[in-house]
Amino acid sequence: MGQLVDGVWHDSWYDTESTGGRFRRSVTAYRNWITPDGRPGPSGKGGFPAESGRYHLYVCLACPWAHRTLIFRALKGLTEHIGVSAVHPNMLSEGWTFATDFPGATGDRLYGLPFLRDLYLRADPRASGRVTVPVLWDRLSDTIVSNESAEIIRMFNSAFDGLTGNGQDYCPAELLPQIEAMNERVYSNVNNGVYKTGFATSQEAYDEAVAPLFETLDWLEDHLSGNRYLCGPRITEADWRLFTTLVRFDPVYHTHFKCNRAWLREYPSLWGWTRELYQWPGVAETVRFDHIVRHYHYSHATINPHRIIPINPVIDWHAPHGRDGL
Structure with a gap:
């Protein structure tokens, strides 16, 4: 998980020496909102109205934060309106890449970029900060709307309802x-x-x-x-x-x-x-255990330096859940 500093890539892991060994998550930098009419949301600037085909979602299929956005895209009927590009599960010295030599890694479907950091640099050539997923991209203004998953799912929950007719509200x-x-x-x-x-x-x-x-x-x-x-x-x-x-x-x-x-x-x-x-309905298709197992075990050299991929337990995710009586 490297970072950009004034537009220059640095392969640097999180600094835990200065925190007594504690992991501290970086704050996301892009906090604009898509709204039904393009008015500003709770943070950021306006100019991002809900429109079909205008926005594109960049994700890692292993990442739980990106996974949230894929689930809401499915639940809210947005799959035909918001495209998706999925990075390669290996996150090494170059950060997230658009290599396609792993099933489900799509490459950059918009611009054919080699690295996710190049998308951040397209939005701001002097960008600084961690290059993270998810990224919600605006094709019209050629910039990042948001890279904060908690806010992206709030947008997906309601901003496009007038377009899709899907009024299911997960945040009443x-x-x-x-x-x-x-x-x-x-x-x-x-x-x-x-x-x-x-x-x-x-x-x-x-x-x-x-x-x-x-x-x-x-x-x-x-x-x-x-x-x-x-x-x-x-x-x-x-x-x-x-x-x-x-x-x-x-x-x-x-x-x-x-x-x-x-x-x-x-x-x-x-x-x-x-x-x-x-x-x-629609959720199992967003879960990619092959990406999940590969990413974590292969990318975290400080935890698994030999990058051995475990066989993992065999789990029946389709077994009866027994929750209907509650």
Whole structure:
């Protein structure tokens, strides 16, 4: 995970020496919003109206943050309106690349660029910061709308409803306080918690991260034993934000990131809930375990220096989930 500094690429990993071994995620730089009429959203500038074919999504199929956007693209009927390019799962010294020698890696479908950083430089030749996915690109103004997944899924949830006629709302106003509270706890302790655990370079940092991770998983298990979804009987954004972490838990986070106090499949309610969301119409097609397993084990040389790809457990994701009675 390198970075650009004034338009120049630097192959530099996250600095954990200055943080006592603690992983700290970088803040995303592009925070504009697509809105129905192009007016400014909660942040950034305006000029990005919802239009078919105008926007393009750049993702890594292994990345849980990018996965959120693919799920909302599917759920909200946007597959015919927003194109997708998927990077290669290997993230090495050149960062994300558009190499195509892995099934599902599409190359850059818009410009034929070799590296994702070249897209950032197309938007700003003197760009500085981490080159991350997802990226929501505007073909008309030739720039990045957003690289913040939490905000991209909010756009997808409602901005294009007038175009698609899909009014399914995964962030209803009456549940927003509950959704936000759930998102905050899950993000800190689970979504980002697995990374804080896996990328820790000191015992103290690891212990600080892994304890709240499993405390939160225990709490979620108890919560879902009496609730169909995280915020009650209705599925919401909060569920999909948690799902993209949990679907990766047993294949990579448990062992590769040392989150190994328990397997996800040892939590009856969480395991059934994760399978239910996997089986949701259109969602399984967004999950690429080959990219997930390859990316994590091959790209993180500090964790797996010999880049050995494990065989992994055989998991039946289509087994009955048993959640219908809640």
